[in-house]
Amino acid sequence: MKKIIALAFVLIGFTVLAQTKIKKLPDTFFANWVSSYEENDPAKPEQIYRTAGSKEFPMSRFRPSFEFMKDGKCKWLKLEPNDMQSMADATWSYSKRKQILSITDSQGKLVYKFKLNSIDGQVLKMEMRNLD
Numbered sequence: 001m002k003k004i005i006a007l008a009f010v011l012i013g014f015t016v017l018a019q020t021k022i023k024k025l026p027d028t029f030f031a032n033w034v035s036s037y038e039e040n041d042p043a044k045p046e047q048i049y050r051t052a053g054s055k056e057f058p059m060s061r062f063r064p065s066f067e068f069m070k071d072g073k074c075k076w077l078k079l080e081p082n083d084m085q086s087m088a089d090a091t092w093s094y095s096k097r098k099q100i101l102s103i104t105d106s107q108g109k110l111v112y113k114f115k116l117n118s119i120d121g122q123v124l125k126m127e128m129r130n131l132d
Contacts, residue, residue, distance in 0.1 A: 021096070021099055022099060022116050022118070023096055025094060025119070026119055028051075028119060028121060029068060029124070030068050030069060030070050031051045031068065032052040032065060032066070032067040033051060033065060033067070034049060034050055034051070034052050034063055034064075035047065035049055035063050035064040036048045036049060036050045036057065038057075038058065045127045045128070046117055046125050046127050047126055047127065048124070048125055049066070049123070049124040049126070050122055050124075051122045052065065054122040055122075062077075062079050063077070064077055066103065066112075072092060072093065073089070073090070073091055073092075074089075074090050074091065074103060075089060075090065076088055076103060076111065076112070088105060089106045090103050090104055090105050090111065091103075092104075094116075098115075099115050099116050099117075100114070100115055100116075100129065101113070101114045101115075101116050110131050111131075112128075112131075113128070113129040113130070114127060114128060115127045115129055
């Protein structure tokens with residue numbers, strides 16, 4: 001019985017370690033992030049972004065990007081219905097408890113919601129969430 005309890009504690013410990021939370025956004029977060037969707041694993045919901053200029057990306061019709069500033073402002077590449085692209089002003093907020101990054105456009109409409117998984121130098125990994 002003691003072995004089962006000890007094993008349960010070990011498994012719980014590994015689960016907690018695997019779910020490391022990003023408590024404070026590192027300075028590297030405040031950059032221009034470009035979707036590196038070629039690196040995404042289709043079997044996982046996680047999306048990979050890289051800092052602009054860190055990699056030469058292949059040609060693409062549209063490659064989402066976000067630029068985050070420390071003052072809570074950001075810009076995001078917006079794709080219009082006619083395929084025009086333009087950088088749009090927005091604001092961002094981050095919930096440390098839920099690990100959720102929210103991006104709201106200049107009219108106050110929530111346009112993106114992500115769960116941050118990791119920020120490691122020039123690589124940002126996050127999962128898209130429903131806009132509810």
